[in-house]
Amino acid sequence: MELKQLIFDLCTAQGVSGSEAPALSVAKQALMPFVDVTTDRNGNLIAALGNPDADKTILLDAHLDRIGLMITGIDDDGFVKVDKVGGVDIRVLQDTVLVSENGCKGTVCCLPPHLTNGSEDKATPIDKTWVDFGMPAEQVKQQLHVGDVLTFAAPPCCLLGDKITAPALDDRCGVAALIRCAELIDTQAYKVVLLLSTQEETFGTGAKTGAFAVCPDEAIAVDVSFASQPDVSGQYGKIELGKGPMICVSSVLSRAMSDKLLALAEEQNIPCQTEPIGGLTGTNGDHIAVTKCGVKTAVVSIPQRYMHTPAEVIALSDVENTARLLAAYINSGGAFHD
Numbered sequence: 138m139e140l141k142q143l144i145f146d147l148c149t150a151q152g153v154s155g156s157e158a159p160a161l162s163v164a165k166q167a168l169m170p171f172v173d174v175t176t177d178r179n180g181n182l183i184a185a186l187g188n189p190d191a192d193k194t195i196l197l198d199a200h201l202d203r204i205g206l207m208i209t210g211i212d213d214d215g216f217v218k219v220d221k222v223g224g225v226d227i228r229v230l231q232d233t234v235l236v237s238e239n240g241c242k243g244t245v246c247c248l249p250p251h252l253t254n255g256s257e258d259k260a261t262p263i264d265k266t267w268v269d270f271g272m273p274a275e276q277v278k279q280q281l282h283v284g285d286v287l288t289f290a291a292p293p294c295c296l297l298g299d300k301i302t303a304p305a306l307d308d309r310c311g312v313a314a315l316i317r318c319a320e321l322i323d324t325q326a327y328k329v330v331l332l333l334s335t336q337e338e339t340f341g342t343g344a345k346t347g348a349f350a351v352c353p354d355e356a357i358a359v360d361v362s363f364a365s366q367p368d369v370s371g372q373y374g375k376i377e378l379g380k381g382p383m384i385c386v387s388s389v390l391s392r393a394m395s396d397k398l399l400a401l402a403e404e405q406n407i408p409c410q411t412e413p414i415g416g417l418t419g420t421n422g423d424h425i426a427v428t429k430c431g432v433k434t435a436v437v438s439i440p441q442r443y444m445h446t447p448a449e450v451i452a453l454s455d456v457e458n459t460a461r462l463l464a465a466y467i468n469s470g471g472a473f474h475d
Contacts, residue, residue, distance in 0.1 A: 332348065
């Protein structure tokens with residue numbers, strides 16, 4: 138499959154937390170040619186590969202959902218009130234174009250600078266955010282309803298080199314990495330289960346219930362994390378796009394798995410970077426690690442700039458190298474083979 142087009146298709150799909158069906162449909166179409174897929178009660182997509190009779194099961198997780206907004210009211214003039222679904226960055230909302238699941242587009246209301254006295258030069262809080270769909274109230278109410286969800290309407294596009302920008306790269310690029318990994322897996326050591334999980338941006342429900350049902354021996358959660366940009370210092374100031382996936386080392390994760398991933402990356406000349414985190418990782422790995430009696434878990438992240446905005450940025454090579462690293466881990470028998 139062509140990786141860039143897969144990511145663009147995934148990022149174009151709707152699929153706000155709790156309403157992931159459009160994204161699930163795209164992922165399902167990509168996986169169906171070479172693996173059977175099912176869905177569970179929480180809308181997770183599950184696909185099993187490798188050796189179904191193996192003694193060990195490894196779970197690969199990436200979340201399908203994306204951040205967005207929910208309609209909470211429509212006033213008498215047709216302006217639409219919204220609330221956040223997930224960690225939307227309110228600093229970039231003003232004048233952003235949004236789209237509903239039925240294709241209605243509206244723009245977030247913003248006072249022009251000519252009509253302000255300077256006191257409004259701050260991010261508008263979400264409880265004062267309105268969306269203008271350009272229609273009178275009766276027409277708005279025919280098309281839109283309280284409880285409907287909205288997403289960023291910005292289309293994916295290419296930057297220079299192998300960089301791309303799109304909304305929902307968090308975590309549709311991780312989903313693409315797992316789909317690509319599925320093409321590269323060739324092992325009898327593991328039963329491999331892909332979990333494309335729901336509701337990570339809100340509560341982690343999909344990973345919690347999905348991992349419980351699979352009951353794996355090991356798991357690797359794939360997400361995005363922070364790459365360097367102007368004015369970023371500390372450890373994330375050293376993380377670069379195009380220099381490979383980030384392997385997390387954390388007190389809540391399996392050090393043996395992290396070490397094995399790092400060793401494999403060096404052995405197979407797969408570029409990688411290290412992400413040390415003293416506690417929780419902020420990913421589905423935190424939930425999976427404490428499933429049932431516990432699961433040995435690792436986290437691999439794709440470096441990203443401008444998280445939770447309409448213009449997230451990644452390097453395509455980092456997605457490909459994430460898939461290669463996961464496949465190498467699985468094909469080698471993992472960190473605990475005899």
